[in-house]
Structure formats: C-alpha cells, structure tokens
Amino acid sequence: xxxxxxxxxxxxxxxxxxxxxxxxxxxxxxxxxxxxxxxxxxxxxxxxxxxxxxxxxxxxxxxxxxxxxxxxxxxxxxxxxxxxxxxxxxxxxxxxxxxxxxxxxxxxxxxx
Amino acid sequence: xxxxxxxxxxxxxxxxxxxxxxxxxxxxxxxxxxxxxxxxxxxxxxxxxxxxxxxxxxxxxxxxxxxxxxxxxxxxxxxxxxxxxxxxxxxxxxxxxxxxxxxxxxxxxxxxxx
Numbered sequence: 394x395x396x397x398x399x400x401x402x403x404x405x406x407x408x409x410x411x412x413x414x415x416x417x418x419x420x421x422x423x424x425x426x427x428x429x430x431x432x433x434x435x436x437x438x439x440x441x442x443x444x445x446x447x448x449x450x451x452x453x454x455x456x457x458x459x460x461x462x463x464x465x466x467x468x469x470x471x472x473x474x475x476x477x478x479x480x481x482x483x484x485x486x487x488x489x490x491x492x493x494x495x496x497x498x499x500x501x502x503x504x505x
Numbered sequence: 506x507x508x509x510x511x512x513x514x515x516x517x518x519x520x521x522x523x524x525x526x527x528x529x530x531x532x533x534x535x536x537x538x539x540x541x542x543x544x545x546x547x548x549x550x551x552x553x554x555x556x557x558x559x560x561x562x563x564x565x566x567x568x569x570x571x572x573x574x575x576x577x578x579x580x581x582x583x584x585x586x587x588x589x590x591x592x593x594x595x596x597x598x599x600x601x602x603x604x605x606x607x608x609x610x611x612x613x614x615x616x617x618x619x
Contacts, residue, residue, distance in 0.1 A: 397547075425606070436509075436596065437548070437610040482547050486606050491561050492538065493598075493608055495547030 395420045397483050399496035406473055407504050414468040414499045416457075416483035424485035426450075426459055426466040427493070431480045440468075440481070473503045507531060509611035511597050517617045518587055525583045526614045530599030537580050538608060539572055540596040541565065548596055554580060555602070587618045 400415040418424065428440040428450070441450030446461035455470045466483060483496040510529045518524050530537050535556050540548035551570070553561045556577035566572075569587075574580040584591055594615050598608040 427607075429610075436612040437598075439607060439609070442607065484547070491536070491553040491606070492550035492563075493540075493548070493606075495549070497545070497547050 395424070395485060395487060395490075395494050397485055397494055397496035399481075399483050399499050402480075402498070402500040403502050404499060405502045405504065408475055409472045410503075412468070412470040412473045412477075412501065414481055414483075414501070416466045416468065416496060418464050418466065418483075418485050420464075420485060420487060422487055422489065423461070424487050426457070427484045427486065428455070428457055428466070428468050429482045429484060429495075431482065431498070433479070437482065473501070475503045475505055477501060478503045509597055509599050509609055511595075511611040511614050513614055514612060515615045515617075517619065519619050520589060521586055523583065523585045524587060524616065525581055526595055526597075526616075528580045528582070528597030528599075528611060530579070530597070531609055532578075534599035534601055534609070535577065536600045536602050536606070537574055538598040538600075539580070539582050540598065542594040542596055542613070543592075551582075551595075584616075587616075589618045592616055592618045 425444045427442045429437045430440045441452040443450040443459035449458045480498045484493045537554040539551040542548040554574040569585045594613045596613045597611045600608045
C-alpha cells in the first residue's frame with residue numbers, strides 16, 4: 394500500500410545551520426505531498442505542499458521539491474532558528490483516497 | 506478563532522469506561538476526519554465524513570469506536586469500554602475537498618486510560 398518514510402530523529406542543529414529532513418514515498422499513482430509541523434503542545438500545522446512532479450513548495454524559509462524520479466520530498470531550510478524546534482511530518486494524499494498518510498515524524502532540536 | 510476546535514483537550518479515564526470527544530470543524534468545510542496519534546508516530550486515519558455521511562472507516566476503528574456527524578457540522582467520537590491501548594492523541598481535521606485536499610487539524614484530545 395501507499396506509505397511514507399522519513400529519516401529518524403532527533404536531528405540536533407545549531408542555530409543558523411542548514412537543515413535537510415529526508416522523506417520518500419511509495420504510491421501507486423501520483424500523490425500530492427505535504428509537510429506538516431507540530432510545535433510542542435500544539436496541533437499539526439500545514440507547512441508546505443506540492444501537487445505534481447517538479448513543484449516546489451515553500452513557506453517560512455522552508456522548501457521541498459516533489460521529485461517523481463526519486464519518489465522524494467525532502468524538506469530543507471538554509472538557516473534554522475531555535476523557534477523551528479518541532480516535529481516535522483511528511484504526508485501524502487491520493488485523489489482516490491480521503492486520508493492523509495503520514496510518516497513517523499522527525500524531531501528537530503535547534504540549539505542557540 | 507475560526508480554526509478546528511476539539512473538546513476536551515485532555516481526558517483521563519479508567520479502563521472499561523466510555524468516553525466521548527467532540528470536534529468542531531472550520532464552518533464552511535464539508536469534510537471531516539478523525540486520526541489517532543500514538544507517541545513517536547505519525548497520525549493514523551480512523552474515519553471520514555462528507556457532510557453527515559460516514560464514507561470510510563479504517564480497520565483500526567474497532568466495534569468499540571463509533572463516530573457521528575449528525576447535522577454535517579460538529580462530530581463526536583465515542584470509545585466504549587476503553588482499554589489501555591486506546592491511550593493516544595485523537596486528532597480531528599477538516600477540509601473543503603477539491604482536487605488538493607488540504608486538511609486543517611485541531612489541537613487534539615489526549616486520552617489516558619488507567
């Protein structure tokens with residue numbers, strides 16, 4: 394079945410470091426891809442999305458490009474801040490299904 | 506605040522008791538979803554409503570679980586005869602539907618079964 398695999402965390406970085414969180418997917422068709430973020434004590438928030446191959450989603454300095462050839466949607470940010478510390482979830486959605494399928498999440502800790 | 510709201514935010518119950526959670530979606534959203542999230546895992550789909558019709562249920566949703574959306578607005582999720590394995594965060598989301606189904610999540614209800 395359809396699935397999402399994320400790199401395991403925690404990822405610990407110093408402020409202003411470059412961030413990459415890997416995400417790959419398995420799907421029978423052409424899904425839409427999402428990154429959600431969950432700050433401590435809060436609900437999931439949509440961070441960015443991409444709906445077709447080669448689309449780049451971006452928001453708040455974060456970017457991810459939908460790569461069909463490698464079935465990937467890696468999250469990147471050029472300079473992280475302490476306030477970016479959170480859990481990041483990659484997810485996919487198919488036209489034929491109602492549900493989002495999530496990866497297991499990657500915890501990011503940014504140190505001052 | 507016009508986001509998705511859930512009530513209660515926390516619930517502690519004893520094994521065998523029944524619990525009910527409520528979700529109020531964004532007002533113009535006709536689609537509503539329930540997910541369950543356990544510690545260290547991503548959310549897992551439980552069930553989906555389009556207006557008042559429950560269109561899909563996960564096999565995770567055992568016979569002890571029931572969900573309703575009686576007037577196509579708020580929804581309730583009831584768990585009967587709770588078990589310790591039911592301890593989790595229960596998340597509600599809503600969306601407008603359409604080609605790209607962007608779902609907006611509530612803060613969740615954390616259930617602890619003692």
